[in-house]
Amino acid sequence: MIEGILMRDKERRPSLAEVAGEAGVSVSTVSKVVNGAPDVADDTRVRVESVLRDKQYLSPKQRSRRDLATVVVVLASSSMSSPLTVEILRGTMRAAHETGLELVLLDLPDGAPAAGWIERTKRNGPVAVIAVKSRLRTEERAKLAKNGVPLVEVDTYRLPDSDSYSVGATNFAGGMAATQHLLSLGHRRIGFLGGVSDTQASIARKHGHLAALASAGIQPGADIVEEGDFTYESGLRAAESLLDRPDRVTAIFAASDAQAAGVLEAARRAGMSVPRDLSVIGFDDQPVARMTAPRLTTIRQPSEAMGSYAVDVAHKLLLGGAPPVYHTDLATELIVRDSTAVPQVLENMA
Incomplete structure (x- = not known):
């Protein structure tokens, strides 16, 4: 759950003074390095950055990004030109903005396995995957589940099941x-x-x-x-x-x-x-x-609504909740x- 991750992030962190003492510089020099100020000698900057990495120090800006939950939208490259895909993405962007989620787009090549794409979804904070018009393989679903990454599918090619959440149209x-x-x-x-x-x-x-x-x-x-x-x-x-x-x-x-x-x-x-x-x-x-x-x-x-709904489901799952149904069809209209x-x-x- 997001709450658990946030609590771990707020556990004991190294202070600027601790970094300064180990690097043999002043606190103000460490602050300049952290904030990217130009008036620091190159050898000093390298030494301070090495200590920052060793102590896994995160600046307030980095901590803010680390705390941010991410939704990775996965889709085939060929579908990028589809107006339906554009509408679905518009819905995901709007919903992500409204719920304060970071949205990352990951396009996969057509007709060939995209080795390592699941590793590319990894972020510092909690992550959920939304797959648009996907043909995800069984092993890919299993790997996401093993990594604790919620999966929501939009307009899936296969029959809906209880292994993942999905949304489609009537x-x-x-x-x-x-x-x-x-x-x-x-x-x-x-x-x-x-x-x-x-x-x-x-x-x-x-x-x-x-x-x-x-x-x-x-x-x-x-x-x-x-x-x-x-x-x-x-x-x-x-x-x-x-x-x-x-x-x-x-x-x-x-x-x-x-x-x-x-x-x-x-x-x-x-x-x-x-x-x-x-x-x-x-x-x-x-x-x-x-x-x-x-x-x-x-x-x-209702393509845009489908994208928005998928983000809402992903958000609930990231918060540790469980939507009442695994699959939802949104109404079509003549x-x-x-x-x-x-x-x-x-x-x-x-």
């Missing part, structure tokens, strides 16, 4: 809400573009989509489900495949806004107008959703804009 409910919106407009042949197939977010969004179809008595067609990787390029390729089939879909639900933007481009290339000929809905409510023409209807993910409408065939019948 991806299943969001997927269901997206498809229910399209169904309410009269769409019945709805294509689905999935994200990275082994991520919990993509799986849950797909299952939400299928559940909405089932609740409407619609048998989902395997021919109108495509997998991707959350990117614009995968959305473009998958939509071109769907729109090239004789029995075209009238709407597409994409598992990310980037993929939905790719769908808009595929529709343009096919000579289709959105939403007159094709309705499109995304997921996340990234800035791109407000920049496309037409603007995207989407499911808003945002209706300009890319969805009643199917043209129904409009013609009206």
Whole structure:
């Protein structure tokens, strides 16, 4: 606990007089060295600094930093360019500032083990780790636990468990809400573009989509489900495949806004107008959703709130507390804009 560490830090510390006596200089000279004053001879400075190190002397400024609890945010380098990651980090920074925690960002290379990254999280004071969109290995989790470092995961790729705390979004409910919106407009042949197939977010969004179809008595067609990787390029390729089939879909639900933007481009290339000929809905409510023409209807993910919540959990753990649940999903929200409408065939019948 923080309190215990602070008490140990306040145990007997060497005084300036003790350092001065051992170094054979005056107290004022030691004070000048500690405060970085320039008017101290080089050999004297070296001798005083050696005694300071031997006695593990900490200046008031150093003690203040030592007492400060730190949250280390760990994420893959590739995700740094993601607007969602930026929003999550914004939430962590705001919450860390409000709770008086120091925040350190540690980016790891993609596709290769980052040997020694846990050692890089070590600080003088208490530390917690927040892993964003992580694929932490079992041994890494075990090492953090062995070192007494609390772990909180944000939007984890794996199933939540009781080995660590985590926060995510209501991806299943969001997927269901997206498809229910399209169904309410009269769409019945709805294509689905999935994200990275082994991520919990993509799986849950797909299952939400299928559940909405089932609740409407619609048998989902395997021919109108495509997998991707959350990117614009995968959305473009998958939509071109769907729109090239004789029995075209009238709407597409994409598992990310980037993929939905790719769908808009595929529709343009096919000579289709959105939403007159094709309705499109995304997921996340990234800035791109407000920049496309037409603007995207989407499911808003509370990314900034997820980052803030993770810091709150980490803070509780650093104080020795225990949050009531291991995993929390924050609510998503349907945002209706300009890319969805009643199917043209129904409009013609009206």
